[in-house]
Amino acid sequence: MLEREMRLHLLQGKTIVVMGVANRRSIAWAAAESIRKLGGKVIFTYRSDRAGRELQKLCEDGFVDEKPLVVQCDVQDEASLEAAFAAIARETEAVDGLVHSIAHARVEDLQGEFVDTPREGFDLALETSAYSLVAAARAVRPLMKRGGSIVTMSYLGAERAVPNYNVMGVAKAALEASVRYLARDLGADAIRVNAISAGPIRTLAAKGVRGFNDVLHAVEERAPLKRNVTAEEVGDVTAFLLSDLARGVTGEVIHVDGGYHIVGI
Ligand code: 0WD
Numbered sequence: 001m002l003e004r005e006m007r008l009h010l011l012q013g014k015t016i017v018v019m020g021v022a023n024r025r026s027i028a029w030a031a032a033e034s035i036r037k038l039g040g041k042v043i044f045t046y047r048s049d050r051a052g053r054e055l056q057k058l059c060e061d062g063f064v065d066e067k068p069l070v071v072q073c074d075v076q077d078e079a080s081l082e083a084a085f086a087a088i089a090r091e092t093e094a095v096d097g098l099v100h101s102i103a104h105a106r107v108e109d110l111q112g113e114f115v116d117t118p119r120e121g122f123d124l125a126l127e128t129s130a131y132s133l134v135a136a137a138r139a140v141r142p143l144m145k146r147g148g149s150i151v152t153m154s155y156l157g158a159e160r161a162v163p164n165y166n167v168m169g170v171a172k173a174a175l176e177a178s179v180r181y182l183a184r185d186l187g188a189d190a191i192r193v194n195a196i197s198a199g200p201i202r203t204l205a206a207k208g209v210r211g212f213n214d215v216l217h218a219v220e221e222r223a224p225l226k227r228n229v230t231a232e233e234v235g236d237v238t239a240f241l242l243s244d245l246a247r248g249v250t251g252e253v254i255h256v257d258g259g260y261h262i263v264g265i
Contacts, residue, residue: 010243011040015092017140019045019073020101020153023054025203027153028101030235033062035097038239043092045073045084047102075102075132085139095143097242100136100152103129103205105168111210114166125167130174137182137193147190149242152179153234154195154253156261164210176253183251192250194241199229199257224259 016035020028021044032042044059046052055070069091073084088095105128109121133152140150156162157169158176176195183193200206200215209215219228237256240246255261 008037009039010245011035011038011097011239014040014096014242015043015094016040016097016099016242017043017045017088017095018099018101019075019136020099021046021055021058022048022051022204024058025201025231026101027198027201027203027231027234028099029058030231031099031101031151031238032235034232034235034239035099035242038243040097040239040242041068043069043071043088043095045071047072047074075135076128078135081135081139085143089143092143094145095140096146096148098136098140098148098150099238099242100133100150102132103153103168103171105129105166105171105208107208109167110208111164111166114161114170117167122167122170125171126174129168129171130178133175133178134182137186137191141186141189141191144189144191148192149246150182150186150191150193151238151241152193152195154197155200156197156255156257158197158253159261162215168209179253180251187250192241192246194246194249194251195253196234196237196241197253197255197257197261198234199223199255199260201229201231201234203231219258219260222260222263223257224263227258229256229258 018028018032046055071084071087074080105125106121109117154172154176157165158172179193179195206212234256
């Protein structure tokens with residue numbers, strides 16, 4: 001009983017901004033569900049009008065009592081970021097956590113040879129997928145008055161040359177390095193910054209990666225757990241990192257991939 005109560009209240013009193021819900025399959029949506037299960041309050045940001053409509057529907061179905069604040073935010077646009085966090089600041093006295101679950105690259109840059117990546121494709125991927133964490137951390141910092149926890153989503157392509165992942169792998173390497181530098185800067189304000197390196201999960205973003213099914217099969221065959229992970233499993237580790245259970249953890253990349261990254265051949 002005591003254990004169950006502790007579990008339910010782990011994020012009680014905490015307000016968490018969740019960025020990057022495109023639809024119900026999004027890792028960000030699973031993270032929001034885990035946060036809510038543990039008593040946390042969620043604020044959403046979305047980019048496209050389509051994602052906004054999806055979120056509206058999801059919130060109508062999933063939130064019975066108080067509807068969450070939903071704010072538009074395009075992380076590539078400084079004015080949009082500022083306006084979004086100003087709107088959040090008006091509605092809440094403080095923010096305790098931020099989930100950054102955002103990435104984007106052109107489909108044509110997620111196939112073929114990495115060496116052919118044009119400058120525009122490289123810049124776009126790094127700006128949207130890595131710099132956006134830096135910009136979001138800067139925007140949320142003044143709202144994290146009681147300290148806080150920032151969690152972002154990475155992938156094995158940051159550490160290894162994964163076929164077709166190409167420029168996104170380079171963006172994820174920049175993202176993981178940004179986690180370490182941000183952790184160093186923000187630690188003095190009691191703000192922790194960590195990444196989850198998630199195994200492959202069938203979402204909208206994953207559809208853009210050529211050969212994605214082969215990646216899923218490779219994990220099933222070779223990962224110690226002999227299966228792929230779910231968005232819910234990534235959501236639960238996100239909630240852990242947001243909670244005080246992880247109060248001593250910062251600058252870390254935690255793999256939630258069924259152990260795939262540890263195997264040799
Ligand atoms: O296998 C996977 N699905 C994995 C995903 C394995 C390991 C890591 N990840 C990462 C992704 O790289 C990403 O960083 O997890 C994060 C979330 O990915 P997801 O849940 O797989 O993707 P999806 O459901 O497609 O959501 C990505 C969202 C975008 O959706 P739309 O359709 O609206 O573009 O990223 C957001 C957006 O909501 N996004 C942006 N948000 C604000 N400003 C921007 C932007 N400029 N660009 C993309």
